[in-house]
Amino acid sequence: MDLLSAVRAGNIQATEQALKDGESPNIRDEEGNVPLLLAVEQKKLSLVQLLLQYGADPVSECATPDRSSPFSFALYTEDILMLETFIKHGVDLNQTLPKENAPALILAVDLGSSRLVNLLLSYGADVNHICAGITPLIKAIENKHIGITRTLLEHGAKVKEKNVDVTPLATALMTNDSDIVRITLQYAQREGININNTFGGFAIAPLLLSAKFGLANSTRVLLEAGCDANVTTQYGETALHFAVQGYSNTAVIAILLEAGCNPFIADLQTGKGNTALHLACHLGNLAAVKMLYSHMVNMWNKDERIQSGSKHKRTSFSSIGEDPEHTASGPSSHFSSSGSGSLPSYHTALNKRSNQYGGVGSMKSQQPSQVSGQPSQAMPSVLAYCQAADSVLSLPNEQWHTPVGKTLLSGKLQVLEYFISIVQHIRLYLPASASKAVSEVDLLLHRAVSSGQLEVVKFLLEIGYDINKPDETKSCATPLIAAARQAYTNINMCQFLVEHGAQLNAVDKNHETALSTAVYFGFEKNAALLIQHGADLNLPDARSTTPLYWAIFNARIPTLQLLIHAGAKFTHEQLRLTPKNLKVTRDPHLSAWMLEQISNPRSLQLTCILMLRRHLAELSAGRTILPRISLLPLPKSLQSMLTFV
Numbered sequence: 001m002d003l004l005s006a007v008r009a010g011n012i013q014a015t016e017q018a019l020k021d022g023e024s025p026n027i028r029d030e031e032g033n034v035p036l037l038l039a040v041e042q043k044k045l046s047l048v049q050l051l052l053q054y055g056a057d058p059v060s061e062c063a064t065p066d067r068s069s070p071f072s073f074a075l076y077t078e079d080i081l082m083l084e085t086f087i088k089h090g091v092d093l094n095q096t097l098p099k100e101n102a103p104a105l106i107l108a109v110d111l112g113s114s115r116l117v118n119l120l121l122s123y124g125a126d127v128n129h130i131c132a133g134i135t136p137l138i139k140a141i142e143n144k145h146i147g148i149t150r151t152l153l154e155h156g157a158k159v160k161e162k163n164v165d166v167t168p169l170a171t172a173l174m175t176n177d178s179d180i181v182r183i184t185l186q187y188a189q190r191e192g193i194n195i196n197n198t199f200g201g202f203a204i205a206p207l208l209l210s211a212k213f214g215l216a217n218s219t220r221v222l223l224e225a226g227c228d229a230n231v232t233t234q235y236g237e238t239a240l241h242f243a244v245q246g247y248s249n250t251a252v253i254a255i256l257l258e259a260g261c262n263p264f265i266a267d268l269q270t271g272k273g274n275t276a277l278h279l280a281c282h283l284g285n286l287a288a289v290k291m292l293y294s295h296m297v298n299m300w301n302k303d304e305r306i307q308s309g310s311k312h313k314r315t316s317f318s319s320i321g322e323d324p325e326h327t328a329s330g331p332s333s334h335f336s337s338s339g340s341g342s343l344p345s346y347h348t349a350l351n352k353r354s355n356q357y358g359g360v361g362s363m364k365s366q367q368p369s370q371v372s373g374q375p376s377q378a379m380p381s382v383l384a385y386c387q388a389a390d391s392v393l394s395l396p397n398e399q400w401h402t403p404v405g406k407t408l409l410s411g412k413l414q415v416l417e418y419f420i421s422i423v424q425h426i427r428l429y430l431p432a433s434a435s436k437a438v439s440e441v442d443l444l445l446h447r448a449v450s451s452g453q454l455e456v457v458k459f460l461l462e463i464g465y466d467i468n469k470p471d472e473t474k475s476c477a478t479p480l481i482a483a484a485r486q487a488y489t490n491i492n493m494c495q496f497l498v499e500h501g502a503q504l505n506a507v508d509k510n511h512e513t514a515l516s517t518a519v520y521f522g523f524e525k526n527a528a529l530l531i532q533h534g535a536d537l538n539l540p541d542a543r544s545t546t547p548l549y550w551a552i553f554n555a556r557i558p559t560l561q562l563l564i565h566a567g568a569k570f571t572h573e574q575l576r577l578t579p580k581n582l583k584v585t586r587d588p589h590l591s592a593w594m595l596e597q598i599s600n601p602r603s604l605q606l607t608c609i610l611m612l613r614r615h616l617a618e619l620s621a622g623r624t625i626l627p628r629i630s631l632l633p634l635p636k637s638l639q640s641m642l643t644f645v
Contacts, residue, residue, distance in 0.1 A: 025056035061098040133165035211239035214247030236268030240276035273398030284412030300388035394436035484518040504535040534625035537568040
């Protein structure tokens with residue numbers, strides 16, 4: 001009987017005879033199985049011992065990919081007797097098993113077998129052996145085996161391991177398992193790991209990592225273990241910044257706020273200076289915005305904003321000294337404090353900007369009991385709360401963007417609507433003159449127009465903003481005038497405003513219209529659109545200059561030609577007084593054309609067109625004439641002539 005047949009039959013005498021006859025103990029059958037594996041599968045300990053005695057390899061890889069080595073098979077089946085036999089025979093417990101590409105201890109951990117882990121550790125398996133960038137501890141943590149994790153740590157597994165892909169502590173945090181994180185932290189601190197420092201190849205501290213990935217349980221355990229709630233990166237980013245920008249788990253944000261993470265801390269990145277609220281506004285995370293805003297208002301109202309919370313002291317990578325300029329100057333001081341504590345110098349700068357900041361907001365509405373411009377005589381607590389709310393909404397970043405402004409620029413309509421509803425309540429107790437937030441919200445439409453936020457403009461008009469409301473804090477320009485003179489506003493903005501009822505001939509404080517503004521600044525497409533819709537071509541500004549004057553002065557040739565064709569007044573005397581050094585007067589063809597236009601009578605057709613347009617403009621009361629043109633019983637070609645297309 002050959003060796004394989006003898007082993008299959010469980011015949012120890014025949015097996016021994018075959019081995020004595022010289023058959024290899026590592027011979028393979030047609031399926032690639034070796035005799036030792038067949039013996040292990042049958043749990044024939046005596047056969048296993050005999051084969052080992054004759055040189056059988058317990059870690060020999062089988063020829064078929066779905067079969068393990070004899071030693072691995074004993075591991076998978078948790079055959080303690082077989083494993084002890086192999087170990088006593090001299091199997092290296094730290095070698096990498098061929099099929100599994102891992103040592104026995106990592107395999108036992110992956111199987112979740114405490115019996116195997118204890119057995120292997122008792123026979124000297126290396127508890128810190130690294131294979132493919134992981135250790136047994138990392139594998140146990142990754143699989144959330146709390147009992148095995150504890151066993152490995154008790155046997156000397158290192159939390160402070162540098163030569164791995166991801167450290168045990170980082171792995172524990174990513175599991176978001178409270179028990180796993182807690183025990184890993186306990187041993188990390190025993191090893192002297194500072195849990196407020198960067199770790200394991202990450203450029204951020206553990207708390208910032210857990211906040212970034214929205215790990216609520218990990219965040220809570222870290223704080224319970226003494227993590228500084230206000231630990232920052234070198235750029236001043238707190239866990240709140242990471243929580244908002246990462247997975248934005250509101251549960252994590254709530255935990256951080258409860259633990260004392262200060263939402264008034266702004267990052268130190270050049271040109272940014274954002275608080276977590278600014279970031280939440282930019283991202284349009286309404287739930288985070290509500291949570292942060294409410295907490296910040298309460299802190300401001302209680303005058304706690306410069307303190308890093310009652311539970312934790314702020315830690316950062318640069319020292320922060322006392323601010324010699326800071327004084328507790330009462331409610332009007334944006335970062336005043338009735339208690340002890342120091343104010344970071346960066347926040348002093350924020351304070352100064354905040355105190356100097358002017359409103360940039362859109363919608364003036366009636367304000368009950370505030371005709372005098374003074375705050376109403378409301379209950380002190382209500383008034384104080386409104387003042388706190390106003391201060392939070394008006395807090396600027398390094399780019400002078402408030403939370404409201406940040407929301408506007410990012411076009412997040414839900415958040416914008418939320419802020420508008422808050423300000424509508426504030427205005428009941430604070431007039432625009434005493435409230436930066438009210439002033440800013442009143443001017444939202446102007447800012448949306450100037451920044452090219454067409455969807456925001458549509459939204460604001462839908463909720464009742466006045467399309468013709470002038471900016472009373474600056475130039476008194478209407479939204480259409482603002483749209484006509486912005487380099488980054490495309491033609492669609494002017495067209496949208498005109499088509500939705502904007503007054504074409506409204507003037508600013510210098511009596512400039514949208515048309516004269518568009519011509520002066522060289523936005524000739526805007527100018528052409530305004531002319532087509534029926535804007536008055538001859539309204540003079542405060543200096544008695546007209547759109548045609550600026551077209552000549554600034555050499556806006558296409559606009560100049562369209563203005564004259566559309567009926568702009570221009571006389572021989574005006575042409576004679578035009579400075580001869582201007583570009584248009586040095587162009588002989590253009591000068592000749594202009595002279596011809598004012599010297600010869602207009603054609604009957606053009607005269608009729610201009611008369612009809614003037615009549616339609618009177619009927620339209622300063623708004624677009626195109627809808628009335630479209631209703632005329634005329635062929636499309638004649639309607640096009642009336643619009644100068």
